[in-house]
Amino acid sequence: MGLSYEDFEVNRTYEIGEHTFTRDEIVAFAQQFDPQPFHVDEAAAAASPFGALIASGWHTCSVMMGLLVRHSTAGSTSMGSPGIDDIRWLKPVRVGDTIRMTSTVLDKRVSSSKPDRGIVTTQWEGVNQHGETVITVRAKVIYGLRHPGAPG
Template sequence: MGMSYEDWEVGSRNEVGTHTFTVEEIVEFAGHFDPQPFHIDGAAAQASPFGGLIASGWHTCSVMMGMLVRNVLNGSTSLGSPGVEEIRWLRPVRPGDRLHMFNSVLAKRVSGSRPDRGIVTTLWEGVNQAGETVITVRSNVLFGLRHPPAPAGAQA
């Protein structure tokens, strides 16, 4: 069995994976999901305030989610997420940028209404090759407990 609620330690920070963004994938993603000129057209991007092509923030989030699922959540007791509390796009992600994703555990608690699961509050950070944080995402994830308590009224 993969990670369960009990395995998450408040204060821990782990590297989850890395990804290098290419022109082709930036344009392809944006063409489908965020077709703003500075994501899909090199000339228009050059004339924009960004001075060149940049990845959509949603593309960056999607890449980070893929790393998290492949490298952490697969095989875990993850029950999904009730939502994202905050996304901050701090710096543009450009073609050739290599993003290192880190996941920190900010807090955790067993659910009061469903004691077979816990809520883990995490902070994802995407850091580029220059050591600059380009994105942060604060979210909650539900994880099943490895040894949940017996339901009330259950026979021992």
């Protein structure tokens, strides 16, 4: 079995993975889900405040979620999320940018109404190849306990 509630340590940062954004995937995602001109049209993007094509923030979130599931929650006792508390798109993600994702555990607690599971609060960060933080996401995930009733 993969990660369970007990495996998460408050204040610990976990390396999740990285992804390089290509022009074609930026445009394809945006055409389907966020067709703003600076995501789908290079001429319009060049004339925008960004000066070039950029990825949709939702694309960046989706990539981060994919990394998280493939490299962290796959095989775990994850029961999903009750929601995201905060998303900040701090810098544009550009064609060719490689974003490295980490997840830091901010808090964890066993559910008072369902003591077989706990809620883990994390902050995800995406940092580009220049060391700039481009996105932060604060989220909660529910994980099953390996040993309900034990300290953890």
